[in-house]
Amino acid sequence: MDKIDVALLKLLQEDGRMTVSELSKRLALSRPSISERLLRLQERGIILGFNARVSPAAIGRGVQLIIQLSELKVSPQEFEHKIAEDEDILECHRVTGTVSFVIKAAVTGMDDLSRLVERLLPYGNVNTSVILSSPILNRTVLPKP
Structure with missing residues (x-):
């Protein structure tokens, strides 16, 4: 480049x-x-695609959260397959360390948050953190000089 x-x-x-x-x-x-x-x-796979950035809050999903899933009770592949169609989940990252997956989700409120946690409980220990603000969001990514 x-x-x-x-x-x-x-x-x-x-x-x-x-x-x-x-x-x-x-x-x-x-x-x-x-x-x-x-x-x-x-x-070359540098540009992956073009899409619109949508505000979850503006479409009624005002509660965003980060979920850490640890002590996985199924294989990572089985977990990934099971959650692939869950529309509340915006991102899912398999990570190193004591946590197996870090998930970003957006729900309409506490009732939806509770239902999402209940859906995830069979797969491992669930730790949720509600996002209060996002001071860095969609940062431009460029190669290092």
Whole structure:
């Protein structure tokens, strides 16, 4: 990756809807050159896709939480398979250490939180933390110089 690729990644992470024409103007490159770079970055797996960031609170999921699951009672693969379709779970990360999984979830309220915990209890020890604020959210990710 060269400096132009890095600048392209930065611009797209700031505004994923920026058009090829706008990127072309900002980076002083032709539209075909920008399109070719975008395609290469996607083919190399650097750009994973383009999507909208949605506010959970704005769509009625005002309680966000981090869940730590430890002392797993089933295989990691079985757990991952079982929770794959749970719409309350936004992210799930298998991690090292005494905790097996760290999960980010968004629910409508305490009743939904209770039901989510009950769904997870058969798989291990559940420790929940309600997110009060997120001072760093969706930080731009660029290669280190």
